[in-house]
Amino acid sequence: MAGRLSTIGVRITHAIPVILGVVVVSFLLTRALPGDPAVYFAGAAADEESIAEIRTALGLDKPLYEQFIIYAGDVATGDLGNSLSTGQPVLEDLANRLPASLELTLTALLLSCSIAIPLGVLAATRPGSAVDHLCRVLVTAGVSLPTFFTGVVLIYVFYYLLGIAPSPLGRLDFIYIEPDHVTGFYLIDAAIAGDWETWLGALKQLVLPAATLALFTLAPLARMTRAAMLSALSSDYIRTARAAGLTEDKVLFTYAFRNALLPVITTLGMVFSFTLGANVLVEKVFAWPGIGSYAVEALVVSDYAAVQGFVLAMALLFVALNLVIDLTYTLIDPRIGFETK
Amino acid sequence: MSLLSIQGLKVAFQTRRGSVDAVRGVSLEIDKGEILGIVGESGSGKSVTSYALMRLLDRNGSITGGALSYGGIDLNSVRESTMRDLRGREISMIFQNPRAALNPIRKVGHQIEDVLRRHSRATRSNAKAEAIKALEAVKIRDAEARYNAYPFELSGGMCQRVVIALALACDPKLLIADEPTTGLDITTQKAVMDLIAELIAERSMSAMVITHDLGLAAQYCDRIVVMKDGEVVEEGSAERLFTAPQHAYTRKLVDATPRAGAGIRALLPAEQRTPEPVLPVSDTPLLEVRDLVKTYQGKSGPVHAVKGISFSVMKGQSVGLVGESGCGKSTTSSILVRLADPTSGEILFDGEDLANTPAKNFARDPRRAKIQMVFQDATDSFNPRHTARHSIEEPLARLGGLSRRERKERVGELADLVGLPRTLLDRFPHQLSGGQKARVGIARAIALEPEFLILDEPTAALDVSIQAIVLNLLVDLRAKLGISYLFVSHDLHVVRLLCDYVIVMRDGEIVEEGPAAKVMQTPSHAYTQELLAAAPVPPALQEPASSAAE
Known part of the structure; x- marks a missing residue:
């Protein structure tokens, strides 16, 4: 156990230089963007003088290193600045929008895991069967259909043609009142408040975008599960287990599946981090007030504070996610903790 | 009644090239x-027989005939x-x-x-x-x-x-x-x-x-x-x-x-036994190793892989380096072939110290050609996308200074020398058998006419009948080309056949050395005795009169 704790400690210290690097890089990258926030902020009718005034007010006339020192000092105290376009503190914006993205991504991943993993296992245990072919078709479809396309098709079918889905306009229909903010996840907050009507309303809004993302993330997961199961099932220890007469369930789950889980978890981590930052298209199609659409809007208008805040938040999230994956790894695979000593 | 009875067992595997019969009517019994x-050698169907008996055959294999009975139970049904x-x-x-x-x-x-x-x-x-x-x-x-x-x-x-x-x-x-x-x-x-x-x-x-x-x-x-x-x-x-x-x-x-x-x-089979060649050994040392030390930085402190060993290999001599895994014999051989650097010590080759040239520069050293190695795993030591000809030709192209036509000629000669039919030269490693791959590995190693050849368990993965042929080939090559060998092995019987002098290593140190016959017959160190006692001793073969030609 002490070995594992020190492994966790080492991993966390590894993250510190990464975060510092992200602070520097995000700062420099936003400065390198084309476009001038002062011009945007001043509005269409501004003249040279008022733009210069705003530039001074924003501190953009100072040399780069001075701007950086001010920025780093603010970040260190937890102040990410104000967004130019929304006028709100960036921290507040992120706190409002990040849970929306997380709720969508986590639901989508939960859905895709609950389909992809059993599907991959079944396909691996019965190669060449109907399940195997189904798996192949789903994987191909998931890879080749872009999310904005599946999203629009789902809206067309379930909202326009069948009329079972609510209008794709955000996280909650206007007839409901937002649940009190506890976690920012509407499903959880509504459940805490005991407001099951709102809970159902939030769920209805969530189903289509989550399904869209799930179909997209299902492909790599199902593929990796199938491949990992196939290689685990052909290994020597499975032969030993079979030769000892262990039941097929035991062989499949305790012996093969646990070994096959390792590459699946790695893939899951990659898919998760990729989806969280890259589901802008889904958020746009479903008018989901997530962090991805926020970042794109900020980027278009050179909203420095918002972009930097977004990059920093994502970096922290990735670091935390990788830590969680590494820890899951050490829980499953006893060989890991010892190798890093 | 016997405990297990197998009658006329047949097992076939479905492959892309059709059905392959792995077991063709095996009958045997085991009593209580x-x-x-x-x-049997590889491909004889001995393992498949046991898997069929346990009904653990791979998905593409099936029992196509025969009866399997264990204590009266029909295992097949x-x-x-x-x-x-x-x-x-x-x-x-x-x-x-x-x-x-x-x-x-x-x-x-x-x-x-x-x-x-x-x-x-x-x-x-x-x-x-x-x-x-x-x-x-x-x-x-x-x-x-x-x-x-x-x-x-x-x-x-x-x-x-x-x-x-x-x-x-x-x-x-x-x-x-x-x-x-x-x-x-x-x-x-x-x-x-x-x-x-x-x-x-x-x-x-x-x-x-x-x-x-x-x-x-x-x-x-x-x-x-x-x-x-x-x-x-x-x-x-x-x-x-x-x-x-x-x-x-x-x-x-x-x-x-x-x-x-x-x-x-x-x-070898009786009809292939030619007289053993005379192998002159000179008194001049070709290679002298002095106080060779190799220390690795391990996870829990330094690992002393080789702890200051010294020995010599004379011109024309074959020296056996024997020991179990972890004794430092592989570390020693990779230092001698200059793929790794020693921590300290001298490697005098023809009187000049090789250890002065770092391993990463040694590939460009003119002495590179003189020290070559035959690797243990004949399959993994070839680039799978290179033909046998390409593999043998590569050292010639890099260090041989020959024209394209001369190289082609030389590869042919080398193939003849190691007994590899020239028609096989254009095959890829996976199209060659284990014995053929071993020959290609030897041909590649001797392509540059080295004076010193390190053989790292070259027959460990081969069937015994192929091993016999490869060992004899090595003896013949030594006689023809006058190369000195360092033969690294864990098999004392094989070392005795191929070497004049034996060095026994344990935990990075030499525990015993001496002429092969002496070490094998009257070992002085307890560890050598233990090694010799552990080797299985087959009953003595009574040689029929016809094979007295030896």
Whole structure:
């Protein structure tokens, strides 16, 4: 156990230089963007003088290193600045929008895991069967259909043609009142408040975008599960287990599946981090007030504070996610903790 | 009635090129308390026979004929669920490569518990105690601590003990051991085989020992079946097979098994035995190693792989470097071939110190051509996308300074020299047999006419009959080209055949050295004696008068 704790400690210290690097890089990258926030902020009718005034007010006339020192000092105290376009503190914006993205991504991943993993296992245990072919078709479809396309098709079918889905306009229909903010996840907050009507309303809004993302993330997961199961099932220890007469369930789950889980978890981590930052298209199609659409809007208008805040938040999230994956790894695979000593 | 009876067993595999018959009508019986050895070279169908018997064939394999009867039960027709009850409880199996045979992420104790509980030999409450008992039965010291170990924390020999504990946990009547000691060190091999033999006798079990090593089979089995190409060619007691083999194939196998008292030519079939060449050894040293030290930075402090060894190889001499895994023999050979740098010490080659030139610059050193190596794994040491010709030609193109046509000519000559038909030169490694690949590896190593050749277990992965041919080839090449050899091996019998001088290493130190005959016959160090005692001793072969030509 002490070995594992020190492994966790080492991993966390590894993250510190990464975060510092992200602070520097995000700062420099936003400065390198084309476009001038002062011009945007001043509005269409501004003249040279008022733009210069705003530039001074924003501190953009100072040399780069001075701007950086001010920025780093603010970040260190937890102040990410104000967004130019929304006028709100960036921290507040992120706190409002990040849970929306997380709720969508986590639901989508939960859905895709609950389909992809059993599907991959079944396909691996019965190669060449109907399940195997189904798996192949789903994987191909998931890879080749872009999310904005599946999203629009789902809206067309379930909202326009069948009329079972609510209008794709955000996280909650206007007839409901937002649940009190506890976690920012509407499903959880509504459940805490005991407001099951709102809970159902939030769920209805969530189903289509989550399904869209799930179909997209299902492909790599199902593929990796199938491949990992196939290689685990052909290994020597499975032969030993079979030769000892262990039941097929035991062989499949305790012996093969646990070994096959390792590459699946790695893939899951990659898919998760990729989806969280890259589901802008889904958020746009479903008018989901997530962090991805926020970042794109900020980027278009050179909203420095918002972009930097977004990059920093994502970096922290990735670091935390990788830590969680590494820890899951050490829980499953006893060989890991010892190798890093 | 016999415990196990196999009659006319046939097994076929469906492959892309159609159906392949792996076992073609094998019949054999095992009595109660009997240990049957199945001996054969790769592809003889010996393992497939045992998998068919356990009904553990791969998905594309199936039993196409014959009867399998165990204690009156027809194994071929019982339901899969019955078969699962029999496996582990009535018939158990142990495998080669024990580390891979255990689940890498499950505690060994839990793996044994799984089997015990599956066959109702233990309940949740006493499973741990029973598992520890099973570990104690295979003489694992400190069994209680080992219960919590994972396979990667145990040595190969220890893993094999765990596999045996797992197989014997439910007191089966029949144990099938498929190459149980291949890849283990010779002293570990002896310990494991002795343990198996003892447990079998103690529990009056029967066993089927599948091996390519006739000597091993002869030492531990009551009766031996020799298989070739999916058929049984001969059957009899070990004594009888060795002293009076009936079938030509058995004769060839017996001949090819290295053993005390037989010269290198005696390994070949009688009609191929030419007189042994004269091998002049000069008194001038070619290579002198002085106080060679290699220390690695390990996870828990420095690892002393080689602790200051000194020895010499004379011009034309063949020196054997013997030891078990971890003794430092591979480290030494990779330093001598200048693929690694020593921590300190001198390597004088023709009087000049090689250790001065760092390993990373040695590829451009003019002396690179003079020291070459033949690698252990003939398959992995070739680029799979290069033809045999390409592999042999590569050193010539880099260091030989020959024109394209001269190189082609030279590759042909080399192929003739190592006995590789020129028509095979344009094949890729996967299209060549093990013996052919070994020849390509040797041809590549001698392409630049080296003065010193390091042979790192060049025959370890080969069948005995191929090993016999390759060893003889090496002797002939030494006679023709006057190369000095450093022959790295764990097999003392092979070293005795090929070397004039033997160095025995243990834990990075030389424990004994001397002329081969002296070290082999009157070893002075206890470790050498232990190594010699551990090597299986096949019964002496009575040479018929016709082979007196030697």
